[in-house]
Amino acid sequence: MINAIGRDIPEELLVNGKRVYQGKNALDGTYVQRVAPQTRRAERPVESKICTNIREACERCGAHDGMTVSFHHAFRNGDYTASMVMKILVEEMGLKDITIAATSLGDAHDLIAEYIEQGKVIGIQTSGIRGRVGETVSSGKLKSPAILRSHGGRPRAIQAGEVHIDIAFLAAASSDECGNASGMGGKSNCGSLGYAIGDSQAADHVVIITDTLVNFPNIPSSIACEDVDAVCVVDAIGDPAKIASKELRFTQDPRELMMAEAVADVIAATPYFVDGFSFQTGAGGPSLAANHFIEAHMRERGIHMGFALGGITGAVCSLQQKGLIDKLVDVQSFDLTAIKDLGENPNHVEISASQYANPANKGAYVNKLDFVVLGALEVDTDFNVNVVTGSDGILRGAPGGHPDTAAASKCSIVVTPLTRGRMPTVCEHVVTVTTPGDCVDVLVTEYGIAVNPRRSDIAKCLDESGIKHVDIEELKNRAYELVGRPDDLEWEDQVVAMVEARDGSLLDIVRKIKPLVL
Amino acid sequence: MIPRPKPERFRLRRTMMFMNAQKPSLIKDAYIYGADTIMLDLEDAVAENQKDAARFSLYHALTTIDYGDTEVLVRINGLDTPHWKEDIRVAVAGGADGIRISKCESADDVKSVEKQILAAEREFGVEEGRTLIMAALESAKGVVNAYEICCASDRMFGIALAGGDFRKDMHVKVTDTGIDIMVARGLILLAARAAGVQCFDTNFADFKNMEGFEREVRQNRKMGFDGKSIINPRQIPLVNELFSPTKDDITYAEHLIRSYAEQFARGVGVYTVDGKMVDIAFIKEARNTLKYAKKCGKYSGDLDQVGGEF
Numbered sequence: 142m143i144n145a146i147g148r149d150i151p152e153e154l155l156v157n158g159k160r161v162y163q164g165k166n167a168l169d170g171t172y173v174q175r176v177a178p179q180t181r182r183a184e185r186p187v188e189s190k191i192c193t194n195i196r197e198a199c200e201r202c203g204a205h206d207g208m209t210v211s212f213h214h215a216f217r218n219g220d221y222t223a224s225m226v227m228k229i230l231v232e233e234m235g236l237k238d239i240t241i242a243a244t245s246l247g248d249a250h251d252l253i254a255e256y257i258e259q260g261k262v263i264g265i266q267t268s269g270i271r272g273r274v275g276e277t278v279s280s281g282k283l284k285s286p287a288i289l290r291s292h293g294g295r296p297r298a299i300q301a302g303e304v305h306i307d308i309a310f311l312a313a314a315s316s317d318e319c320g321n322a323s324g325m326g327g328k329s330n331c332g333s334l335g336y337a338i339g340d341s342q343a344a345d346h347v348v349i350i351t352d353t354l355v356n357f358p359n360i361p362s363s364i365a366c367e368d369v370d371a372v373c374v375v376d377a378i379g380d381p382a383k384i385a386s387k388e389l390r391f392t393q394d395p396r397e398l399m400m401a402e403a404v405a406d407v408i409a410a411t412p413y414f415v416d417g418f419s420f421q422t423g424a425g426g427p428s429l430a431a432n433h434f435i436e437a438h439m440r441e442r443g444i445h446m447g448f449a450l451g452g453i454t455g456a457v458c459s460l461q462q463k464g465l466i467d468k469l470v471d472v473q474s475f476d477l478t479a480i481k482d483l484g485e486n487p488n489h490v491e492i493s494a495s496q497y498a499n500p501a502n503k504g505a506y507v508n509k510l511d512f513v514v515l516g517a518l519e520v521d522t523d524f525n526v527n528v529v530t531g532s533d534g535i536l537r538g539a540p541g542g543h544p545d546t547a548a549a550s551k552c553s554i555v556v557t558p559l560t561r562g563r564m565p566t567v568c569e570h571v572v573t574v575t576t577p578g579d580c581v582d583v584l585v586t587e588y589g590i591a592v593n594p595r596r597s598d599i600a601k602c603l604d605e606s607g608i609k610h611v612d613i614e615e616l617k618n619r620a621y622e623l624v625g626r627p628d629d630l631e632w633e634d635q636v637v638a639m640v641e642a643r644d645g646s647l648l649d650i651v652r653k654i655k656p657l658v659l
Numbered sequence: 660m661i662p663r664p665k666p667e668r669f670r671l672r673r674t675m676m677f678m679n680a681q682k683p684s685l686i687k688d689a690y691i692y693g694a695d696t697i698m699l700d701l702e703d704a705v706a707e708n709q710k711d712a713a714r715f716s717l718y719h720a721l722t723t724i725d726y727g728d729t730e731v732l733v734r735i736n737g738l739d740t741p742h743w744k745e746d747i748r749v750a751v752a753g754g755a756d757g758i759r760i761s762k763c764e765s766a767d768d769v770k771s772v773e774k775q776i777l778a779a780e781r782e783f784g785v786e787e788g789r790t791l792i793m794a795a796l797e798s799a800k801g802v803v804n805a806y807e808i809c810c811a812s813d814r815m816f817g818i819a820l821a822g823g824d825f826r827k828d829m830h831v832k833v834t835d836t837g838i839d840i841m842v843a844r845g846l847i848l849l850a851a852r853a854a855g856v857q858c859f860d861t862n863f864a865d866f867k868n869m870e871g872f873e874r875e876v877r878q879n880r881k882m883g884f885d886g887k888s889i890i891n892p893r894q895i896p897l898v899n900e901l902f903s904p905t906k907d908d909i910t911y912a913e914h915l916i917r918s919y920a921e922q923f924a925r926g927v928g929v930y931t932v933d934g935k936m937v938d939i940a941f942i943k944e945a946r947n948t949l950k951y952a953k954k955c956g957k958y959s960g961d962l963d964q965v966g967g968e969f
Contacts, residue, residue, distance in 0.1 A: 398893070588691060
């Protein structure tokens with residue numbers, strides 16, 4: 142069935158009430174029945190929930206064949222927990238048919254790729270899929286198609302019962318013996334535990350994995366002991382060098398700086414750039430540098446920001462320290478500066494992924510977002526964005542909060558170079574749609590700016606401010622002139638992944654790529 | 660082959676950005692940074708054993724990339740090398756807008772280059788006289804001969820000081836104040852203005868020192884240069900800005916022209932504006948300011964067209 146953005150979704154996937162994408166906000170105002178987890182009663186006085194090892198915790202929580210386990214990715218590429226736990230489940234306990242529902246999977250999780258190949262892991266549901274896991278899923282070795290959800294779509298699916306977590310294994314920088322757990326106060330701090338909070342409330346069983354046990358009560362905590370079944374102390378939960386860099390540095394690349402400046406100029410030209418505005422930007426080169434140029438515009442107008450949302454960086458903290466931002470609302474702390482600030486600054490506050498971006502609750506923070514600046518692997522002439530498959534069709538990216546912030550903000554700006562090496566970034570059709578074009582308002586490249594025709598109001602603002610913009614076709618043509626039009630990818634029939642829109646409908650699918658034969 | 664518009668001998672040349680012609684990643688889209696001119700370099704940036712490779716890269720860039728309104732010049736190797744004639748053939752065959760002569764010291768140097776250009780234009784069917792020339796003065800001798808160099812060819816649009824080699828020739832080092840090459844700057848400016856061609860200052864090599872750079876660019880502008888050589892895209896916006904008329908300049912020029920039009924209609928030749936006496940010379944200057952502002956994209960009115968009768 143062809144969906145609202147022209148992607149053909151195979152009928153066999155449209156079961157159990159699954160629908161195809163029908164456009165932005167198609168389900169707004171409808172009701173959803175939330176499900177609740179099964180909870181083991183704990184009435185007696187309890188000294189401790191400490192287990193001597195992870196296996197004991199797994200057994201206490203009833204680990205079994207065919208279960209679904211969850212992990213969060215606040216420790217990024219430094220994460221030890223997911224691999225450590227999976228090794229015990231598969232190799233020590235001999236469990237099989239496991240589904241992993243993670244907030245993201247990446248370079249720290251090669252072992253999981255191994256278990257997919259062995260057929261021990263049969264399902265993957267995640268908001269990011271990189272490294273060997275992505276390659277293995279793309280090669281068709283996972284028994285069922287992986288499900289890719291945005292950061293807002295994942296808590297929606299959990300609350301709606303579309304994914305039921307049997308055990309959530311949640312790494313925490315510190316915890317007490319009863320499971321009050323935090324991203325701070327340990328040897329490897331990650332700051333916000335925003336992605337873990339929802340899992341702690343929705344899973345039947347919750348195991349906290351930490352390397353820093355502190356006295357009860359470990360408060361303030363992100364995860365509350367009322368939700369926790371077991372606590373495991375391990376030697377190390379992660380490699381600090383890969384969890385976060387000291388401070389993400391502004392790019393010095395003139396091309397990226399030029400794009401960042403253009404982004405800030407676009408923002409300043411819209412009617413939303415007024416005192417108290419809200420803003421989210423990523424950690425990529427031009428996105429991060431946009432902070433610097435926004436500052437100049439804010440000072441010129443004499444305005445300040447009401448709140449900055451999302452992944453919080455040292456760059457944003459520094460703007461706040463200069464008195465230019467009221468509140469930092471943090472679902473993920475991107476660098477050590479931001480992590481430290483979260484621990485010290487009362488106006489820097491942690492929120493859960495559901496609070497951040499879930500479209501099926503009564504109002505997420507993204508709904509209050511004026512501007513978001515986002516990256517892209519590809520953008521097509523319908524403004525559809527791909528952030529998950531590479532030009533080779535292999536899964537190597539993360540929808541993350543991209544679709545949520547793009548959909549819910551008043552002005553979403555995608556910034557990307559026109560070409561990357563020999564590949565055009567602006568193209569006729571993206572390989573995979575992860576953020577639909579009806580959610581993307583402005584595209585900024587080093588070759589020019591294009592405004593989505595749906596946003597003629599923004600185009601008018603740019604005209605009035607003397608900011609040049611062109612038809613996106615022109616940018617695509619320029620890209621093809623430079624590097625040529627790439628041949629279409631060749632796919633096999635097997636669907637290896639489904640891309641869910643944030644509302645749960647099907648946006649696109651990824652098929653197995655035909656192996657390259659030279 | 661991308662057709663390029665016929666080069667204008669006198670045009671806006673605030674910023675002239677140098678880049679190694681051998682590096683496709685640099686030259687494929689060098690125009691995006693907003694330099695008025697890009698200078699594809701076959702000389703010092705290219706290693707001696709890579710000159711051929713650089714010419715291939717240059718030719719393909721010139722013939723396949725649409726540089727739009729950005730002027731595209733080629734810096735050829737010095738006349739004391741075995742490379743310069745082949746450099747000219749490639750640049751002309753590719754349709755470059757002009758040639759920059761390295762280490763130019765005399766009118767004869769210019770004439771030698773002009774002769775090779777003409778031969779190449781004939782060889783490759785390029786319109787005769789299309790390819791412009793500018794000269795880089797890199798020695799005391801070149802600076803002293805600046806005027807004859809400026810007058811040596813109808814293709815000549817300007818001269819530039821090349822500070823690196825010139826300082827060596829003069830036994831001086833870079834100073835904060837610019838005193839090291841102050842005399843040379845003054846001399847070549849005089850020569851260029853006397854000959855009616857443009858004049859460009861040398862690059863500022865310490866590109867991380869934006870403060871020192873700004874000081875130098877302001878001084879360049881005050882001295883009367885038309886533009887400056889650029890070695891890093893980060894230097895471009897500042898030079899473009901400082902070499903454009905300010906908002907105040909434009910407002911005052913508009914005011915002058917409007918008032919003169921009124922006075923002229925009443926038969927008045929000399930009068931005062933803001934307490935200062937103005938006459939026809941001021942008005943011509945004001946009109947030039949607006950014309951220049953329009954080229955810089957700073958002015959969109961039509962007062963620069965007013966008053967053919969002045």
